[in-house]
Amino acid sequence: MTYINSPSVSSDLIIAERDILARVALGGPLKDVLRDIILLIEKPANGELLASILLTTEDGKNLVEGAAPSLPAEYNAAVDGIPVAIGVGSCGTAAFTGEQVMVSDIAVDPLWTNYRDIALKHGLRACWSMPIRAADGTILGTFANYYQEPREPTERDLEVIGMVTRTTAIAIERYRNELARERAEEQRLLLIHELNHRVKNVFALADAMVAMTAKSATGVDHFSAAVRGRLRALALAHDLVRPKTTSATQNVSDAAVPLRQIMADILAPYDGEASSEKITFVGTDDIRVPSAHITGIALILHELATNAAKYGALSSDQGHLVISCRHVDSVQITWSERDGPAKSVSDHTGFGSTLIKRTVGNLNGRITYEWRNDGVDIIIDLPFGTLLV
Numbered sequence: 001m002t003y004i005n006s007p008s009v010s011s012d013l014i015i016a017e018r019d020i021l022a023r024v025a026l027g028g029p030l031k032d033v034l035r036d037i038i039l040l041i042e043k044p045a046n047g048e049l050l051a052s053i054l055l056t057t058e059d060g061k062n063l064v065e066g067a068a069p070s071l072p073a074e075y076n077a078a079v080d081g082i083p084v085a086i087g088v089g090s091c092g093t094a095a096f097t098g099e100q101v102m103v104s105d106i107a108v109d110p111l112w113t114n115y116r117d118i119a120l121k122h123g124l125r126a127c128w129s130m131p132i133r134a135a136d137g138t139i140l141g142t143f144a145n146y147y148q149e150p151r152e153p154t155e156r157d158l159e160v161i162g163m164v165t166r167t168t169a170i171a172i173e174r175y176r177n178e179l180a181r182e183r184a185e186e187q188r189l190l191l192i193h194e195l196n197h198r199v200k201n202v203f204a205l206a207d208a209m210v211a212m213t214a215k216s217a218t219g220v221d222h223f224s225a226a227v228r229g230r231l232r233a234l235a236l237a238h239d240l241v242r243p244k245t246t247s248a249t250q251n252v253s254d255a256a257v258p259l260r261q262i263m264a265d266i267l268a269p270y271d272g273e274a275s276s277e278k279i280t281f282v283g284t285d286d287i288r289v290p291s292a293h294i295t296g297i298a299l300i301l302h303e304l305a306t307n308a309a310k311y312g313a314l315s316s317d318q319g320h321l322v323i324s325c326r327h328v329d330s331v332q333i334t335w336s337e338r339d340g341p342a343k344s345v346s347d348h349t350g351f352g353s354t355l356i357k358r359t360v361g362n363l364n365g366r367i368t369y370e371w372r373n374d375g376v377d378i379i380i381d382l383p384f385g386t387l388l389v
Contacts, residue, residue: 030175034067037171041164042070048147050124052076053132053168054091055141060084063095066141066172072122079115084139089115090129091142098139100158102128105150126151130165132172140172197352204310206231231269256288256388259297263323266301270314278314282324287331288388296359297387303352303359304335304378313337313375330365331387338375 038051052068065080082088084095093111094101103109104126106119112127119127126147132140143165145157153161210227217223260281267279289297305314313319319340325333360367365382 030171031067033171033175034168035069037164037168038067038069041160050146050148052091052144052146053141054079054082054095054144055172056084056095056139060139063091063142071124071146075118075122075124078118082115087111087113089119090127091144094129094131094142095139098131098133100128100130100161102153104152107150123148125149128153128157128161130161132165132169134169134173140169140176143168194355197355256290257294258285259287259289259325259387260284262289262294262298263301266298267305267321270305270309278320280320280322282322284323284325286389287325287327290386290388293363293386296363299359300356300380303356307352308337308340311341313340316340319375327384327387327389330381330383331389333380333382335378335380336375337378340375 034053038053041051042049050068050070052071053066054063055066056063061084062081063079063084065076068076079089079091082092084092086093086096087110088096089112090101090103101111103111106112106116106125106127112119119125124146126149127144129142129144131142134140143161145153145161214223263281263284270279308314308319308321313321314337316339320338322336322338323333324336325331357367360380360382363382363386365380365386367381368379370377370379
């Protein structure tokens with residue numbers, strides 16, 4: 001590139017850095033910013049230099065295309081998603097080691113064994129790659145210079161490459177910080193939505209339980225004791241839905257809670273008197289829930305119970321609920337409601353139902369609904385490890 005070999009190297013470098021920082025300051029989509037940075041770097045070279053920026057994935061295991069506007073599309077597709085590892089060309093190796101990797105001749109360098117053919121096909125003979133680091137040292141990606149003839153970097157080349165990687169890091173960090181803020185805001189709004197949903201449910205359920213208790217109460221004292229007991233059970237159910245924390249050294253199996261216990265606590269407000277047969281458990285005694293998944297399982301059961309109490313089998317005197325578990329290739333929980341109101345729970349697909357599906361998905365499970373004339377079967381399949389048998 002022209003300014004690398006210019007006598008006025010200091011001023012050229014300052015001008016290049018100023019131009020790049022000015023482009024970063026303008027902002028916009030990250031791909032556009034990175035593309036413009038590369039075009040600024042390539043311009044003085046008059047086609048001699050072809051540059052590329054690859055970005056690390058969130059898990060740090062791969063590199064994906066950030067921008068490479070002048071490289072052939074076929075080549076970009078071939079290197080998009082390459083592993084971060086030694087021997088994966090200049091960039092995969094640089095991202096893995098955290099050190100610059102300057103390959104002067106792709107045709108003979110062992111780092112390019114698996115990518116040599118595609119590079120040579122497009123006339124790429126040299127590749128110098130520098131890791132792009134965040135302020136805390138995290139590898140954000142790589143900045144690579146490609147040439148169409150074998151070439152060793154000069155000291156001046158290294159200075160320019162170092163400048164570009166530092167300024168590019170600013171753009172990438174800015175984008176990732178903005179993305180993190182957006183995600184945090186989404187989580188905050190989701191939490192507010194969920195809290196509003198739960199508060200409304202608490203009042204609705206309290207009202208329903210008072211009405212249900214009034215039907216069977218034999219006097220004021222009996223009514224008071226029954227309502228207080230059900231409200232305490234409801235509070236216990238909500239306590240189970242709060243996130244659990246355990247010691248980092250605690251054994252998972254030791255911290256596991258019986259699934260039957262969680263079910264009983266969640267459903268206690270709806271089970272009426274001790275002699276009630278409104279709710280039946282089948283095959284749940286030998287299954288336990290690891291501490292890491294208690295919140296998710298309790299949340300699913302709580303939302304199912306809420307829906308059943310609002311619209312399904314638990315909302316009528318005739319309705320009944322059977323919860324059964326079995327395990328073969330996975331752990332399967334079947335929630336069977338029968339003889340509820342004529343209006344099906346399928347008519348209600350609001351936030352609670354969405355929350356159930358999302359939580360089951362977060363546990364790598366699957367949920368299906370089988371509607372019947374007399375009720376519904378809700379089948380939840382969860383992988384082993386989510387539940388212990």
